Amino acid sequence: MKRPFKTRIKTLKIDGIDVGAREDETLLELAQENDIFIPTLCHLEGVHDIGGCRLCLVEVKGTNKLLPACMTYAEEGMEVTTNSERLQMYRRQVLDLLFSERNHVCSVCVSNGHCELQWLAGKLGISHVGVPYLYPQLSVDASHRFYIYDPNRCILCTRCVRVCDEIEGAHTWDVMGRGTDCLIISDLNQPWGTSDTCTRCGKCVQVCPTGALFHKTKAVAEMEKRRDFLPYLRTMREGRK
Amino acid sequence: MSTKQTLATVWLDGCSGCHMSFLDIDERLLELAVLADLVYSPLVDTKEFPEMVDITLIEGAVSSEEDYHKIKKVRAHTRLLVSLGDCAVTANVPAMRNRFSVRSVLERAYLENADLNQQIPVEVIPSLRERSVPVHQVVPVDIFIPGCPPSNDTIYYGLTELLAGRRPDFGTMTRFGA
Ligand code: SF4
Ligand code: SF4
Ligand code: SF4
Ligand code: FES
Numbered sequence: 001m002k003r004p005f006k007t008r009i010k011t012l013k014i015d016g017i018d019v020g021a022r023e024d025e026t027l028l029e030l031a032q033e034n035d036i037f038i039p040t041l042c043h044l045e046g047v048h049d050i051g052g053c054r055l056c057l058v059e060v061k062g063t064n065k066l067l068p069a070c071m072t073y074a075e076e077g078m079e080v081t082t083n084s085e086r087l088q089m090y091r092r093q094v095l096d097l098l099f100s101e102r103n104h105v106c107s108v109c110v111s112n113g114h115c116e117l118q119w120l121a122g123k124l125g126i127s128h129v130g131v132p133y134l135y136p137q138l139s140v141d142a143s144h145r146f147y148i149y150d151p152n153r154c155i156l157c158t159r160c161v162r163v164c165d166e167i168e169g170a171h172t173w174d175v176m177g178r179g180t181d182c183l184i185i186s187d188l189n190q191p192w193g194t195s196d197t198c199t200r201c202g203k204c205v206q207v208c209p210t211g212a213l214f215h216k217t218k219a220v221a222e223m224e225k226r227r228d229f230l231p232y233l234r235t236m237r238e239g240r241k
Numbered sequence: 242m243s244t245k246q247t248l249a250t251v252w253l254d255g256c257s258g259c260h261m262s263f264l265d266i267d268e269r270l271l272e273l274a275v276l277a278d279l280v281y282s283p284l285v286d287t288k289e290f291p292e293m294v295d296i297t298l299i300e301g302a303v304s305s306e307e308d309y310h311k312i313k314k315v316r317a318h319t320r321l322l323v324s325l326g327d328c329a330v331t332a333n334v335p336a337m338r339n340r341f342s343v344r345s346v347l348e349r350a351y352l353e354n355a356d357l358n359q360q361i362p363v364e365v366i367p368s369l370r371e372r373s374v375p376v377h378q379v380v381p382v383d384i385f386i387p388g389c390p391p392s393n394d395t396i397y398y399g400l401t402e403l404l405a406g407r408r409p410d411f412g413t414m415t416r417f418g419a
Contacts, residue, residue, distance in 0.1 A: 105418075
């Protein structure tokens, strides 16, 4: 996310370390630059941030609110904490809710071993899910010639929506409904294979962090996704302006 | 009377893969046998769960009435209860039926997909509960070991730590679906 004005330098503290930041830099970018790990799921380099998943929440001295690092700009004199017990507890709860809201069965999932949600659960030490699972009834959409959309594994990060809109310019995906009824839909809530707008570029499949979007002809071991194209495309475009 | 610690393993709704992975500890089982006695398990003969067991490993989700009563009893007679593997920890594959009614699952299995002798069994096979659930949704669980199945090294590490009176920290050794 870029602020539309000229850059000045701010000095602040992250986890007690003195750091310098451009003022168009988010706390997340700043942390990553300084090798400080902040968990993220909806953030995707190359498209704009929405602060949706709340995994990147951090504490900033002087405010009681927790702030999403991907949406908060560095300010002069800030004191940021990225990994307190309170934050760990909330992050754990977010993952609990993500796992329990849909039907995640990692052992038989196409993305087993290549999934960001699964990886994060391991990284954050989630050994079990603390709330009851909901087991929603959701049907798989295999109508597309190349790809499959399985909402049972969707975490509603909207990376697919943003990449299709902002990078591919097709805007095939969108969001429908609220709360636990919320769903990613293609075009006017129709089977993906019948979509008029989809160019079959596959960008959404590559950026999906889970096994919700995948390639029809790929086996589990090959399900590794490729995201490197995105920042590259972005830089090329910005350079052209 | 031996002063060794006691170990039990219980098989609920799982594929026995976690027990296989446990056996896969291979020659290190001998080291474990020095530290603990296996007093109840599908691998030994004892029919009744003992009065008190130090560590019990549970494989499988709680799916049937039998599972339910068994886990209640096991919990009451166990000091440290361990959910071993994804089926015990998340209900995993057994829970994939939860989106459908028990009736429709049984009809699918025993009527629609059966070529011969189409009938839903009423004897011997324990009746299914409404949902397959993780063990910790039925009784308190002390230690969780995700994985499908957790590797032999993971199980060995977990057991040796527990037998030494420490709480194992599995770190990145295992995860859901591992
Ligand atoms: S999408 Fe990820 S978390 Fe969900 S079942 Fe697949 S591997 Fe597991
Ligand atoms: S394949 Fe390309 S055009 Fe089609 S929905 Fe995905 S990102 Fe959009
Ligand atoms: S389909 Fe994938 S990329 Fe799209 S919202 Fe769901 S999890 Fe995110
Ligand atoms: S990464 Fe910041 S809210 Fe999702």
